[in-house]
Amino acid sequence: xxxxLHPTVxxxxxxxxxxxxxxxxxLIDWPTSGVAxxxxxxxxxxxxxxxxxxxQGLAEMFxxxxxxxxxxxxxxxxxxxxxxxxxxRLDRSGVEALIQAARPGPLPAAIPDDIAxxxxxxxxxxxxxxxxxxxxxxxxxxxGLGVLSGANHLTLVRRFPAHxxxxxxxxxxxx
Numbered sequence: 003x004x005x006x007l008h009p010t011v012x013x014x015x016x017x018x019x020x021x022x023x024x025x026x027x028x029l030i031d032w033p034t035s036g037v038a039x040x041x042x043x044x045x046x047x048x049x050x051x052x053x054x055x056x057x058q059g060l061a062e063m064f065x066x067x068x069x070x071x072x073x074x075x076x077x078x079x080x081x082x083x084x085x086x087x088x089x090x091r092l093d094r095s096g097v098e099a100l101i102q103a104a105r106p107g108p109l110p111a112a113i114p115d116d117i118a119x120x121x122x123x124x125x126x127x128x129x130x131x132x133x134x135x136x137x138x139x140x141x142x143x144x145x146g147l148g149v150l151s152g153a154n155h156l157t158l159v160r161r162f163p164a165h166x167x168x169x170x171x172x173x174x175x176x177x
Contacts, residue, residue: 010155010156011149030158031155031156032066033127034104034124034150035157037128049111049112052111057117082142083139087139089136089147092135097131097133097148100131100146103146103161104131106121131150131157134147135147135148145161146158
């Protein structure tokens, strides 16, 4: 693993420190970051509306990845990240915990095959996460970041459960 942070994580921290929300959002892989929430939300929909709303929701997730989705998907998290951003690399059990937190649960009934296949492709992509980090700002533990294999993008897990394992690989970027 080495002691150096992954270059994409370094770029993310630098963008956070600079307050460059556009760059922060470019570094996030939105489909892998949102698929677990997307699948969970499908369970709450009336079964007869699921096919239509599933297509709409999946299209919106991929629009974010293409840079054409709603403005500021990071929301208030982006502003908090400007406050002394830091990443702590997690050990292998931390990587597994982040993968589990990012993976979508089972799909509910009435989901079309093409949507199920797209979700399965995202699940397999999440399984390629090679490194995981606990992201914090100031004294707050904000999220988990996963480095996808062969990509220059990060999977963001907003409500990443506390994980005691990990070791500090860097402190803070200097201003």
